[in-house]
Amino acid sequence: MTTVRTRIAPSPTGFLHLGTARTALFSWAYARHFGGQFVLRIEDTDVARSTQDSVDQILESMRWLGLDYDEGPIYQMQRLARYHEVIEQMIAAGTAYRCYCTPEELEAMKAGQEARGEKRRYDGTWRPAPGKVLPPVPAGVSPVVRFANPEQGVVSWDDLVKGPISIANEEIDDLIILRPDGVPTYNFAVVVDDWDMQITHVFRGDEHINNTPWQINIFHALNAPLPRFGHCPIILGDDGLKLSKRRGAVSVTAYEEGGYLPEAMLNYLARLGWSHGDDELFTREQMVGWFDGSHLAKSPAQWDPAKLAWVNAQYLKQADDARLAGLVAAQMARRGISAAADERLAAACALFKDRCSTTVELADWLAMYFAPVAPTEQDLAAHVTAAVKPALAALRERLSAAVWDKAAISQAIKDTIGEHKLKMPQLAIPVRVLVCGRAQTPSVDAVLALFDRDTVLARLST
Template sequence: MNQAQNRPVRTRIAPSPTGFLHLGTARTALYSWAYARHFGGEFILRIEDTDVARSTQDSVDQILASMRWLGLAHDEGPVYQMQRLDRYQQVIDEMIAAGTAYRCYASPEELDAMREAQKARGEKTRYDGRWRPAPGKVLPAVPAGVQPVVRFANPVDGTVTWDDLVKGPISINNQEIDDLIIQRPDGVPTYNFAVVVDDFDMRISHVFRGDEHINNTPWQINIWRAIAADTPHPAYGHCPIILGDDGLKLSKRRGAVSVTAYDEGGYLPEAMLNYLARLGWSHGDDELFSREQMVQWFDGSHLAKSPAQWDPAKLAWVNAQYLKAADDTRLAGLVAAQLARRGIAADAADPRLAARCALFKDRCSTTVELADWLAMYHAPVEGSAEERAQHLTDAVRPAVQSLADRLDTADWDKAAIAAAIKATIGEHGLKMPQLAMPVRVLVCGRAQTPSVDAVLALFDKKIVVDRLRSF
């Protein structure tokens, strides 16, 4: 895909700090970051905090933490809109002087009455331009004590057309667009105005965002032309929404989970990036690819036009593949953190923890599942009543005690443990499962594990012997 207007590539992500970083925003952040990296450009982080009533510092912190976890490093920012009010006011004043914006003193009650009358006539509800200046038009008297809004004088003729990076050419007739409020009575700008000034000042060349913004784009292009007629507006790419596994739209208010929740839930950031990338973009039939490969491949083409569906099972599969390939020392740190959340202390630097991760990670989809396995090494266990009844019988008790005695004096490695088990089986005339199953239930709290000698070798000897003798 050609770079818009052959300008240096500068992309941005601009979340609103009114809640956690939404998965859809994380995906467009990834696309924006990858596109900038592919073309050797820059990626900017902007915090759109003009919704003063709902914006919180906790949300800002969570957004920044999510971006760090995903590894989407920004080159500039974070830039906060509320720190740019003087700049917005400067542009507002210039637009009013140029006649591309005007003050509107209509009260909410007046506007409600206007809309009701339009509905009664079967008309589309829209602002009727009563305060919009025009040659020969006499405006109403300015009401005393009323703080006005400022509206954009949207062009009344022609169409707004852009070649969307995802959806192709889109045209909207200006007669379908009314005069948008661009500044509230308290002087705070509205989204559609502030975003244009920001994109202009920050020299943004490409904007990837959700397709819920398509209806905003005509206003933004018209405002851009009003304030920067000689500068091409950014190229826009509107990505389809992400649907939940119930087929409905994921949103902050419906079913979505924060990015940081996936961190806590035991997912690896590289797996999450891989999965997010495939929710609306493809490179041939490649399912698994590194961050570096995505940067190499992501040129803005092959973006899907249809909604993607969030599939927890597919995400778990992707994460499992990355977990199997992950460095065991790194996994030890992640598992130690998971265990700490349960009040279980584990030394991430203990080489045995990394060895335990290596032994069990092929059985797991997340580090939470890995911690479920490895908790037995650090905290007391108790098998289920069903497994205890099935495997801990009086008939096998003598063999378990014999094994405990042998292990108590054995060297503590896999070969010695295997020899002790073999000798005990021979002494008591048992088959391997007849001894291994009760040993697993007593020591591990479950009847199914990897090879029992390998599992026991990674315990402290005393813990194994004590748990066997507790039978």
């Protein structure tokens, strides 16, 4: 049986966006499901726009998502000699040819076609044919190399997502496969790469459907085995337009900074275009067990920030508190707040995580333990009244001498309430406002117990 080999091949012209991350997830899960291999390739032939920063960001995104690869990263620009070798073989075999048309000649050619109501395409001026006399090679023109696409017949494949697709060869132009500067074009390089890397299954966005006929024909011209293709529908933003690097999308790493957990992001991405019954939440291991290439949606998926936040909240509730402490400490550091990821911070995470959708929200809550608070004038006026200030002073006195734990703090509050004939909210809310900077928190005794005693006493004295 052939070993399943999949790949993800991002272009380092920007960050790894969500659509590519989803494709990477599908490719990774498919390979893992069948015990195969997953390859990372960096398609960096767009030399003018490719950057090392983008490569670094792609690698960091893959690391954060936990999409481990068995080979790579493999860089196309380090494979130029291989592409040139194949080009020469194709020219010798008659499946590719050099074209000396200048950009001006090509534009004039296509303008004439448009004026005649014809489809704009290369007219085959330099394509060899039996009995055809080619123009003299012009001086000073660096040629491109074009693929001699079959002129008759139909290109067909059974798409893993879309089902059977057919496109007539007469609709397909003679594609440029090598630029004058010696750098191959996407549709050629990707075929040689997939052939050399023995890729068996290609998952990618359905914007590539129009590229697939050219690629299939090049595979055939090389007598190379054809991978199975699966073209996944695009992801739409909440405005109904396509998410992309150039419009509306943010990077995968921005979601890390935004306080999302990688397992939640993978879970959410998986459900954008794939399902397993009615399961909304599942582990990475469950997805690998289920992902056999079936149940992939044919229609576009809608990005829903509220649904992602809900999924993340579910994972946050289940997350290990020590791990959350490290993530919250990192969020604090971004704000210039120093917070040790210790047992106290872990306990605070345990107390507050059920109220939060992200570690950013968790850090919003827990910043009060490490930085000054600023209650609103409205809260101070509404809750810290002249009538309650004697009780606050009495509570402060009791807390200064109490054992510093939840039970003792609770007793001090109860004793103060009894002494001053108050109800719990009449004292607890002013305490929250002064100590926490807000009127609502979890149980006030549990919240105070996680503070340093001196901080509580100082804030109650104001």
